[in-house]
Amino acid sequence: MATQESPVPINHVGVEAYTISTDGPESDGTLEWDSTTLVLVHINAGGMSGIGYTYAGIATAALIREKLAPLLHGCDAMAINARWLDMVRAIRNVGRAGICSMAISAVDNALWDLKAKLLNVSLAALLGATRQSIPVYGSGGFTSYSLDRLREQLGGWAASGMRMAKMKIGREPGQDLARVKAAREAIGSNVQLFVDANGAYTRKQALAFAQEFAQSGVAWFEEPVSSDDLAGLHLLRNRAPGGMAISAGEYGYDLPYFQRMLEAQAVDVLQADATRCAGITGFLSAAALCEAYGVPLSSHCAPALHLPLCCAVRPAVHLEYFYDHARIEQMLFDGAAVPDNGKLAPDPSRPGLGIEFKRQDARCYEV
Secondary structure, X not given: OOOOOXXXXXXXXXXXXXXXXXXXXXXXXXXXXXXXXXXXXXXXXXXXXXXXXXXXXXXXXXXXXXXXXXXHXXXXXXXXXXXXXXXXXXXXXXXXXXXXXXXXXXXXXXXXHHHHHHOOOEHHHHHOOOOOOEEXXXXXXXXXXXXXXXXXXXXXXXXXXXXXXXXXXXXXXXXXXXXXXXHHHHHOOOOEEEEEOOOOOOHHHHHHHHHHHHOOOEEEEEOOOOOOOHHHHHHHHHHXXXXXXXXXXXXXXXXXXXXXXXXXXXXXXXXXXXXXXXXXXXXXXXXXXXXXXXXXXXXXXXXXXXXHHHOOOOOEXXXXXXXXXXXXXXXXXXXXXXXXXXXXXXXXXXOEOOXXXXXXXXXXXXX
16 A cells, blocks of 8 residues: 555556447537547556546547656656646647646546555545535436426436436527426426526526526526626626526636636536546636635536545535436446435445446447
8 A cells, every 4th residue: 555655656557438329319508419438547556546537539538648648657646736737738739628628637537546546545535525425416308308208307316316407408499498397397396406508598598588497496507608608697697586596617627717707706606527627636626716716516427526526625515417427437337326315425445436447348339
């Protein structure tokens, strides 16, 4: 077992990509898709192997292989901040946001998993647990779904004990009120209903819908306008009905993005994604910003990865149990937790992230 003071040289960095088809057509307010690509990194040092991942394009794997992996060989696996800075400096002329940040995320996540395993502790324990479990909200309700499937999915989450459920809106605005009403009927009156427009509405559309959605008890309105429209988000935050939180942040790739959003008073709850915002290291920084600005934090997607983080950082209020990613993580990771009465809890007996990749099961999806 390593100690935090002893250097542990990295002797191998591997990366693969896997593309998994969805179980049916999926869409939101601004995008359609039929598959998801998982980019997986594994880093070996001190007789242990850490894994990290991101949900991104195949080009992300190539960038890791060609640009980031060579930086790590022989370096101390325990010095994660130094490795993070090395990677950020190396991509200066390639571009910080987008693919580069997602590539750094996958590597950084693997380094944190590896460090916890070398110390033989869970990642939540390594980060310093604030809570033993975190509430989750079921997330799906795609605009491609029929009303029957929408009711079945959200109603199923409510029946399982989840106290929050989120659906997609915005692709066909004329149908949104009926879909929201159907979702409310399916989940009953004791479950919070969240909606996500993925930036599909104009400001005035979003304002009008916010008033209408309030009649169905919508408690969370995510990206009512583009997340780049900070003035529009600020407008919605000020004028939305009481009890309706405005949220955004999933496209944050670096700390200045989150700072601008918070300075603009654009959101009631900030979202951050450790598969995009330069990894767990970036997520921890976003959490510190939230605490400084007095704004709650919620994680975006990738529930298995965010579970120990949301149990550690103080501003976290809940975790997104996104249907696509939860399905993939249950398929391909041993140890991926399943919600119990609306909450996820990490297993303290499993070191690191608490998950292991089922390579044999994943082979058929490898790109």
